[in-house]
Amino acid sequence: MSAQAPHNTLLIPGPIEFDDAVLQSMAHYAESHVAPGFVKVFGEAITLVRKLFQSTDPAAQPFVIAGSGTLGWDLVSANLIERGDNALVLNSGYFGDSFSNCLETYGAQVTQLKSVIGERHSLEQVEQALKAKPYKVITITHVDTSTGVLSDVKGVAQLVRRVSPETLVVVDGVCSVGSEEIAFDEWDLDAVVTASQKAIGCPPGLSIVMCSGRAIQRAQSRKTPSGSYYASIANWLPIMKNYEAFKPSYFATPPTQLVHALHTTLSQITARPMSERFAVHARESDRVKAAIAELGLKQLAPNPDAQAHGMTAMYLPEGLTPPDVLPGLLKRGVIFAAGLHKEIATKYIRFGHMGVSVTDPNRKDVDNALAALKEALAEAKQAKGL
Structure with a gap:
């Protein structure tokens, strides 16, 4: 269990969640x-x-x-x-x-x-x-x-x-x-x-x-x-x-x-080979991307070879914008980021899955985020009559 004060889980493409020992060293x-x-x-x-x-x-x-x-x-x-x-x-x-x-x-x-x-x-x-x-x-x-x-x-x-x-x-x-x-x-x-x-x-x-x-x-x-x-x-x-x-x-x-x-x-x-760290990020990234595909969401980067392993940028369903979905995530204790690319910023959101959120087996950040995303999307669609 973390010794940090209870807080919403920060799952944006940085800053990210921190290990207790890192914060204690501060x-x-x-x-x-x-x-x-x-x-x-x-x-x-x-x-x-x-x-x-x-x-x-x-x-x-x-x-x-x-x-x-x-x-x-x-x-x-x-x-x-x-x-x-x-x-x-x-x-x-x-x-x-x-x-x-x-x-x-x-x-x-x-x-x-x-x-x-x-x-x-x-x-x-x-x-x-x-x-x-x-x-x-x-x-x-x-x-x-x-x-x-x-x-x-x-x-x-x-x-x-x-x-x-x-x-x-x-x-x-x-x-x-x-x-x-x-x-x-x-x-x-x-x-x-x-x-x-x-x-x-x-x-x-x-x-x-x-x-x-x-x-x-x-x-x-x-x-x-x-x-x-x-x-x-x-x-x-x-x-x-x-x-x-x-x-x-x-x-x-x-x-x-x-x-x-x-x-x-x-x-x-660096206590373990870097290859192991890269493999963990790749595995969790694959899991995230498979889950959002099941939700009917498409990535900005459709080619698997060009998809980052520490974050996922996903288009929202037609008719939804980040302000329709992000508050629902926050209500469930999860923070994603809105779109950033100026040409399409209103069409997508971003999920950061890196660091201790994927390397610490005692954390359930990814599981909780995917469950929150499913519920927040359903809630937003219902509110919009989609």
Whole structure:
């Protein structure tokens, strides 16, 4: 049984429900960010990030910085791109638009390759775009939470290395790291941006970025200074290296309690092979998707290969909108998210099933949510006379 106060179960695509031990670690007493005890915890947490990404490459470097996942976009855009450089954005929903805006803020010339809603890009489309002109970076949203589309990061990375090997492969993994397979070294990625509050299972407030040695070198060989002070790799690189070597260091004060929480959740996650974690998410995802199909609901992503395993975006029956259904779910103790994609936001809802809600066998979050969804839909249809 959880020691947390009774509350409605949060099943949106992040933030997610948290393990008791993670929340308890947030209650750590005040301590200096350069005290030996904290330095050890932070250093170990950075090393655990390497395990999370399945990376053993000493040239690669994790960054754990106070901020949201959006800060990761700044870290990439401010350091790996110079004004006038070309960037190719594989857009599978709302967050492709946002990443493009961030890149353009730092002077990138952005080309967006937009997919049809609910679909991911074919490798043929990507290859054609890469051959059209040279790109400094290509960005991929691994899971776009506005559509529930899972992109083929491994396939795209292999394609880039074959067609345009100088192009850096950058992954927005905010809603994928911890629930979808990511093999940083094996797939030869250059940067993966994520955040603490989704499948990693830590409260919001930490931006986590994994950079390859190639990306670090690109940042260090810039012709012009980075356009950001706080998101400068030059400023953060020695800090991360020092902490991981258990040496106190300072550029900006880390959120000490959040780092304790991150250490706790990463210790839990990496205690077992990552493959087992991915398999659990895949199994529960299959169960959710089968259940909503039985309810007559269709997913935004119809192709199973392009369906995320940590969330499901589902169209509502004709005549219903999110405000017709979400209150019924809430009345039954379950919180889903409304639609986010601006073109179809009124037509669908989103169910986040990741982290402890699927990995803790003592929790019945998914079962309760599916039962609540069935009842809320029936209630809404009756109220609308459908």
